[in-house]
Amino acid sequence: MSGLREKILTTASDLFQTQGINSTGVDTIVAAAGTTKMTMYKYFSSKEILILEVLKQGHQDFQSWLNDKLNTNSKKPAEKIQKLFDYIEEWVTSPDFHGIGFIKASAEFPKEENPVHQLSSEQSLQFRRYISQLATEANIKDADGLALQLSLIFEGAVQAEQMKRGSGAMKYAKMAAKILIDGAPTH
Amino acid sequence: MEIFDSPWLINMLAKSDTTPQGRLLSLFDILDDWLKAPHVQTSLHLAATRHALLIGYCTEQARALGAENPAILAEHIVLIAHSAAQQTLATHNTDSTSLSHAKKAAHALIQAQTQKPELAFASKTTRYGIAASLLLAFGIAALWLPDSIQNQPLQVQAKSKLMPIPAVQLMPSNEKSLSAHDATLMYAKYEQMRQGTCQLPEALLIPDKHKAIYLDNVVGGKLPANLADLAIANSYLEKVRCNFTPMLMAASK
Numbered sequence: 330m331s332g333l334r335e336k337i338l339t340t341a342s343d344l345f346q347t348q349g350i351n352s353t354g355v356d357t358i359v360a361a362a363g364t365t366k367m368t369m370y371k372y373f374s375s376k377e378i379l380i381l382e383v384l385k386q387g388h389q390d391f392q393s394w395l396n397d398k399l400n401t402n403s404k405k406p407a408e409k410i411q412k413l414f415d416y417i418e419e420w421v422t423s424p425d426f427h428g429i430g431f432i433k434a435s436a437e438f439p440k441e442e443n444p445v446h447q448l449s450s451e452q453s454l455q456f457r458r459y460i461s462q463l464a465t466e467a468n469i470k471d472a473d474g475l476a477l478q479l480s481l482i483f484e485g486a487v488q489a490e491q492m493k494r495g496s497g498a499m500k501y502a503k504m505a506a507k508i509l510i511d512g513a514p515t516h
Numbered sequence: 517m518e519i520f521d522s523p524w525l526i527n528m529l530a531k532s533d534t535t536p537q538g539r540l541l542s543l544f545d546i547l548d549d550w551l552k553a554p555h556v557q558t559s560l561h562l563a564a565t566r567h568a569l570l571i572g573y574c575t576e577q578a579r580a581l582g583a584e585n586p587a588i589l590a591e592h593i594v595l596i597a598h599s600a601a602q603q604t605l606a607t608h609n610t611d612s613t614s615l616s617h618a619k620k621a622a623h624a625l626i627q628a629q630t631q632k633p634e635l636a637f638a639s640k641t642t643r644y645g646i647a648a649s650l651l652l653a654f655g656i657a658a659l660w661l662p663d664s665i666q667n668q669p670l671q672v673q674a675k676s677k678l679m680p681i682p683a684v685q686l687m688p689s690n691e692k693s694l695s696a697h698d699a700t701l702m703y704a705k706y707e708q709m710r711q712g713t714c715q716l717p718e719a720l721l722i723p724d725k726h727k728a729i730y731l732d733n734v735v736g737g738k739l740p741a742n743l744a745d746l747a748i749a750n751s752y753l754e755k756v757r758c759n760f761t762p763m764l765m766a767a768s769k
Contacts, residue, residue: 441606450606477614478621485595489588492566498588504628509620 334372337362342383346427350380350437350445380434380445387430388452392459394420399463406466410510413463414503417483421490421499428491431456432484456480468515475513479506519550520567520598529573534724536580537626540593543574544619547601552610570594580728583629593622722752 340362344353355376359369373379398416403409420426431452438445461476469475486502519525525546532542574590583589600618607614729740729748740746 474613474617477617478624481596481599481618481621482592482625484599485592488595489591492591496588496591497585498592501585501588501592501625501628505621505624508624508627512624 333362333364333368337364337369337372337379338383338386341379342387342430345380345383346430346433350434377444381448384430384434384445384448384452388455391429392455395459406463407468410460410463410467410469411507413460413479414483414506418499418503421487422495426490429487432487433491436488453480453484464513467510469510469513470516471513475509478509482506482509519547520570520594520601523569525570526573529577536577540574540577540581540626541619541623543593543597544600544615544622547597548604548615551601551604551615552612567594567598578626578629581626581630583626584631585629589625589629592625596621596625726752 337358341353341358344358344361348357355366355369358379359366362369369379373382395413395416399409399412403412431449434445435449435453438449440446457476457480460479461472464472464475482502482505486498489496489498525543528546529539529542532546533539571590571594574593575586578586578589578593596618597615600614603614604612726748729745729752740749
């Protein structure tokens with residue numbers, strides 16, 4: 330049933346976030362999900378496929394969470410990009426934050442030709458395009474440039490936070506983002 | 517070849533600029549030049565390890581420019597540089613603007629950590645001027661000392677309370693090029709200075725290239741990074757004149 334598929338997916342996602350992707354074995358996942366390897370392989374033909382599915386799901390959740398937050402709380406386009414880092418900070422500093430899938434995955438799979446690495450690069454790019462879109466809506470001239478700067482700051486802060494909880498990196502990231510957004514020329 | 521962990525990169529950074537901010541931001545220019553040079557466009561892998569040497573160096577610069585949290589600033593800047601370098605390599609494109617945008621991002625982070633938009637402590641020279649004049653007025657009794665010898669209570673005289681100057685914050689010393697003996701001698705001198713009111717009016721006349729050493733190692737009480745700097749720092753330490761309050765008087769306060 331699809332309920333079981335979901336169960337495996339969320340269990341794997343939790344384990345990957347808390348224990349790391351490479352160090353979580355298939356045995357651990359099936360034990361924690363209360364199922365068998367056979368069942369797991371019925372839904373996900375390999376661990377790699379499972380990792381890719383977890384990443385896709387996680388990224389989708391992240392994007393829609395962010396979208397909801399921005400759309401319900403900020404009406405003006407110029408406001409959205411300003412608020413972006415507020416929400417991200419809120420989320421990153423919350424107690425159950427264990428890192429962002431695509432950032433962790435690209436660190437664990439550094440080889441360019443690896444499918445997990447490729448997917449995480451793609452997701453990082455999607456996130457950058459999303460910021461770029463917000464920047465365009467806010468009338469910023471070099472929307473792509475600003476998006477690149479902001480995504481570098483954001484990913485760096487998340488990495489720092491993943492290495493050491495409560496590092497404070499996110500606080501400065503937020504301030505730096507504001508400096509960059511305020512300083513970006515508009516049309 | 518792991519450029520992020522190479523002493524070559526540290527050397528390039530050290531001579532790239534006269535200000536700590538300039539040295540931090542040069543990281544992006546140096547990497548950009550290096551990655552776009554024809555000979556490195558091979559398949560180069562940037563290992564996802566923590567670049568301890570580079571982060572250590574950047575932490576020093578971050579501290580020198582007065583960052584609120586030098587360790588985090590350094591870590592963040594190196595992470596950004598690493599990601600941007602990877603992007604530059606991945607595109608195999610000499611027009612890649614990743615590192616120049618990364619530089620802007622790093623600059624904003626420096627601003628975020630120094631709050632006041634670079635007015636009060638604009639350059640090393642300005643800060644040096646302030647430190648030197650404070651020395652004239654109060655002496656350098658209020659030395660910051662490493663944790664290793666800070667277990668003794670600080671007997672700083674009230675009149676020598678210095679305003680906190682970002683430039684003279686102390687960093688934990690983990691320099692390898694100095695022997696334990698050199699370190700002991702310097703600490704002994706610092707400890708001695710700490711007991712009295714010390715002055716070096718000639719500090720205002722120190723040549724520019726020695727100012728950083730004077731600030732960090734004599735005023736800041738930090739161990740120099742290498743033997744050449746140690747010799748210079750020692751020569752200034754020798755010139756510092758101290759008035760010592762007799763022990764009995766100090767104890768009776």
